[in-house]
Amino acid sequence: MNPAGPVDLAYPFTGTWLVQNSPADRVPSHGTRLFATSFAIDFTPVDASGQSAPLTLASLFRPEPPERFAGFGRAVTAPASGVVCSAYDGEPDHAAFRGFPSIGYAATQARRVREGWLGLAGNHVIIESGGVFIALCHLKRGSVCVQPGQMVGCGEPVGLCGNSGNSTEPHVHVQAMDLADPGQASALPVSFAGGLPRNGAVVAA
Numbered sequence: 001m002n003p004a005g006p007v008d009l010a011y012p013f014t015g016t017w018l019v020q021n022s023p024a025d026r027v028p029s030h031g032t033r034l035f036a037t038s039f040a041i042d043f044t045p046v047d048a049s050g051q052s053a054p055l056t057l058a059s060l061f062r063p064e065p066p067e068r069f070a071g072f073g074r075a076v077t078a079p080a081s082g083v084v085c086s087a088y089d090g091e092p093d094h095a096a097f098r099g100f101p102s103i104g105y106a107a108t109q110a111r112r113v114r115e116g117w118l119g120l121a122g123n124h125v126i127i128e129s130g131g132v133f134i135a136l137c138h139l140k141r142g143s144v145c146v147q148p149g150q151m152v153g154c155g156e157p158v159g160l161c162g163n164s165g166n167s168t169e170p171h172v173h174v175q176a177m178d179l180a181d182p183g184q185a186s187a188l189p190v191s192f193a194g195g196l197p198r199n200g201a202v203v204a205a
Contacts, residue, residue, distance in 0.1 A: 006191040007132050007176040009079035010154050011205035013161075017043040017071070018052065019203060020171070023189065024196040035117050038187035040175035041196075043203070045071020045161055050202060052169055053096075060099030066163040069096060072170040073143075074161045076136055078152040079192075082129030085180050089144035091122040091164040098169055117182045121173070122165020125158045126180060132188060133180050137173040138165050 011017075020042040023029040028038040044052050047070040053059075054068075066072045072093075123139040125146060140162030146152055163170045177185035190196070197203050 006189040006196070007134070008191045008194060009134065009174070009176070010077075011043075011192055011203060012077050012079040012136055012158075012172060012174060013043065013045070013074065014077070014205050015071075015074060016046055016048075016050075016202055016204045018046050018050070019197045019199060019201045020044055022197060022199045022201075024198045033187070035120065035182040036177040036185040036187040037175055039189045040173055040187070041190065042171050042173050044169065044171040045069075045074045046202065055098070062099075063095035063097055066093045066096055066170050069163075069170045071161045072163065073140055075157050076139060076159050076161055076172055077155050077157050078127055079134055079136075079154065079174065080127065080129040080132075081154045082127045082134070082152065084125060084146045084148050084150045084152060084158075085128045085133065086124070086126035087144050087146055087148055088118065088121070088125075089123045089139070089141065089159075091118075091141060093141050093163045093170075094167075096163055096169040118165075120166040121182075122167060123159065123162060124165075127152060127158075128180065131178075133177045133185065135173075135175050135177065135182065137175075138162055138167040138171060140164070
């Protein structure tokens with residue numbers, strides 16, 4: 001299915017989140033068209049001050065435990081009603097890297113690329129809604145609470161925000177596709193409540 005316009009979704013969370021890698025600023029939003037990511041968008045949970053975690057000098061040089069971040073473990077919900085067609089929950093949550101490029105993290109990133117979709121997405125859920133397949137990625141290990149074939153309603157919990165897969169800090173990656181297999185699918189544009197927030201916007205739901 002290829003809808004005439006963007007796939008309009010609900011925000012898959014509550015609370016306050018920072019928009020990153022928005023297709024409102026560039027396409028492909030993540031710098032690649034691989035795995036149907038052209039129109040993907042990232043949401044990073046933030047605290048009342050707008051920070052994902054306190055930033056210190058040490059943050060620039062050392063990895064940080066994901067538990068230090070405000071949104072680690074925050075609920076992630078279905079952005080549309082539909083049927084779960086994929087649910088994966090086997091990847092650990094690794095350390096976060098917010099500072100200067102890390103040789104160690106770069107090495108793990110290369111490994112994830114070689115592993116393909118599972119290595120990049122980490123723990124994730126894909127929901128089919130009206131012929132559109134919506135992926136929610138980087139979920140917390142052990143938090144995925146839905147199974148393939150299960151019906152979910154918009155706003156129902158599917159897991160928790162984590163730092164699995166190709167993720168530098170806890171956040172949720174959202175993308176829409178025309179097929180269930182990201183390796184074969186084409187990316188579909190998305191919107192949220194009829195609009196698409198730009199990089200740096202803070203949204204609340």
